[in-house]
Amino acid sequence: MKEFSYRRATDVEGAVALLDADPGARFLGGGTNLVDLMKAGVESPERLVDIRELPLDGIEVTGDGGLRIGATVTNSDLAAHPEVRRRYAALSQAVLAGASGQLRNMATVGGNLLQRTRCGYFTDISSPCNKREPGSGCPAVEGEHRNAAILGASGHCVAVHPSDMGVALAAFDAVVSYRTQEGEGELALADFYLPVGDTPHRETALPPGALITAVTLPPAPVRSRYRKVRERASYAFAIGSVAAALDVRDGVVQDVRLAYGAVASRPWRARAAEAALLGAPAAAASFAAAADAELAAAVPLADNAYKVTLLRNLTIAVLTELQQEGTAR
Template sequence: MKEFAYRRAADVAGAVALLDADPGARFLGGGTNLVDLMKAGVESPERLIDIRELPLDGIGRTEEGGLQIGATVTNSDLAAHPEVRRRYPALTQAVLAGASGQLRNMATVGGNLLQRTRCGYFTDITQPCNKREPGSGCPAVEGEHRNAAVLGASHHCVAVHPSDMGVALAAYDAVVSYQTAEGAGELALSDFYLPVGDTPHRETALPSGALITAVTLPPAPVRSRYRKVRERASYAFAIGSVAAALEVRDGVVREVRLAYGAVASRPWRARTAEAVLRGAPADAGSFAAAADAELAAASPLTGNAYKVTLLRNLTIAVLTELAELAEPAGPTGHDQEGSAR
């Protein structure tokens, strides 16, 4: 590993100022992704700015009835928080499906959003990779691409975003808050990740030198679920996942949120499927039609066409489960199940 300097930030303004003065530095949260990339030679920051001691580790209700989650909240604390378990069960399920307890104890919310792809060509510095070295090519297109993207990719990059948590946050319409030397700002998660296009090395819309400070969730949908498919029973990255929330009244879909994971360079909000479902009967036929409408835009490669069928079946299964559980919302307007399952 290349030698680096280390500083511990005392406050948010100080952390931002340190990075502003040293553009070659990187913020260090849990380090569960960054340190691995440093060991592999993919990342080589000149300085690490430790932000774990900043006062960004709280979870609390917003005035609008939502939830604000600090950027340094660990994944373990997020998954176990009573309000998250009760009101945002898909988020708890996604975090618990994402990694072992040891990793969840270290990984942070902000770091999870910024984790980089696990594509083997990206992490192998002996191979070309447009995400790591712009203009060098994407060998995955013709090479190993079983877990590559089927939606929103380009010939410049077919890597997928690895976050489980991000898929649930996408379905919940999360908003990311950040701080720069010029002041505070925020981005809807739907705008946070940039399309691949011909610049796959530009992954987020965060301004240069920005520090993520919080993630805010609006009031919870009625019911939600996260379902992940992986190639082995132990912890592994998804080959496909679905985060869904569904409200059904009198057998008709009144509201729906749907997001896919492991199929694009970012958590994929399935807005075409949502539009098909609103006002439609809450049955398997409608769920299949919605999935087909969303996946009509898929462009699989030779070795990953299975993902289209997998996502279709997963969509139908998760929405059917939610529809079978449908009942009127309680007086607070959210799911009355009591906790995540």
């Protein structure tokens, strides 16, 4: 690990000033990903600005009945918060499906959004990787890619975003607030992550030196659910996941939110599926047709075509569960 300086910020303005949009500096939140990447030599910042003591650790109900979640709220506190569990159950479930109790106590909301892919070529500095070293190539396309992307990828990078939390945030139309030396700004989560194209090293639309300060959720259908599939029962990254919220009246879909995890470089909002579902009968046939509408765009590699079937089945299962839950109440 390279040597670095360390400063602790106590207010947002001070944190942004300390970082000073310096490409060699990083904000340190829980450190669960950054410190690990520093050990691996993937990240080698010259300066760290610790933001854990910033007053950004609150969760408030907004005037319109949504939620504003501070950027340094820990994953544990987010998942356990009564208003999250009441209004955005899929968000609580998604966070609880990720990492371990220890890591959730450390990891922050802002850091979760900015965590890097766990693609083995990215974390191994002896491998080429276009995300880590632009122009060096992507060995995953021909190599180990069982957990690679099936949607929105390019020949330059097929890595998936590892967040569970982000999938639920995508389904719930989250808006990310940030602060730079110029002032405050906002990005809808839909615009937060950049398309892969030929610049996989550019991951977010955040301006240089920006500090994420909060994530805001508008009101959403009350029935929601997150389901994650992984290679062991717990404490593993997803190989596919679905966050869904559903509002059905008289057997017809009034409102639906659907997002997929572990299929793309970002949490994948399934808008084609949503469009197919709106106004359709809330039944298995509609759910299957919706999944097919979304997954028609899938471009699987040699060893990850299973994800298309997995996501189709997950979509049908989760929407069916939500539909039955609604009928039961």
